[in-house]
Amino acid sequence: MARILTKDFSGIELSYIMIIISFIAFNIVAFVKNLINGTVGSFLAPLGNIDFVLAILYLGVLSSLCTSLLTNYILSKIQASKMSVFSNLGTIISILAGALILGEKLYSYHIIGSILIVAGVLGTNFLDSK
Incomplete structure (x- = not known):
């Protein structure tokens, strides 16, 4: 859907709407949860x-x-199937942020997993059968 909409709207406009809708939806859910629990005052x-x-x-x-x-x-430039693979890089960014910002330890399985993710992204995008 976003790929289609990028023809009529800029990436900034789409991002703005997506974030506003998410903000409203998550706050409604949180407020209702507080309402059910009787803790609206602590919202x-x-x-x-x-x-x-x-x-x-x-x-x-x-x-x-x-x-x-x-x-x-990216959706305005490449196919959605190829772009979706890049979302896996978010895991690597989270691992690095945890290590660099929060001082969390990096273990061998973090590194192995990150290498596998990068290999998957590269393989999907550069080893295309075309």
């Missing part, structure tokens, strides 16, 4: 925690916005 309480706010900024700006912009841009 905004996490915003008082700086670690939570930083995590939301990281996830919202770096992960979601950048990924959305790049995805919509």
Whole structure:
């Protein structure tokens, strides 16, 4: 659907709409959950925690916005089947961010898995039968 829409809308416009719809949907779900649990008063309480706010900024700006912009841009240039393989690189980015930003340990299975992901992405896109 995004590939079709990139003919009429820019990647930024599509990303903006996608993020707004996600923001509304997830907040409705969270609010209803708080309503059911009787904790509506604490709905905004996490915003008082700086670690939570930083995590939301990281996830919202770096992960979601950048990924959305790049995805919509790529869809305007290549086939969706080839682009979807690139989404697997998000796992590698998460591993690296955890190691570099959060100081998490890298284990051999992280490295082996990352190599397999990169091999899959390269194989899918460059070893095409055409």
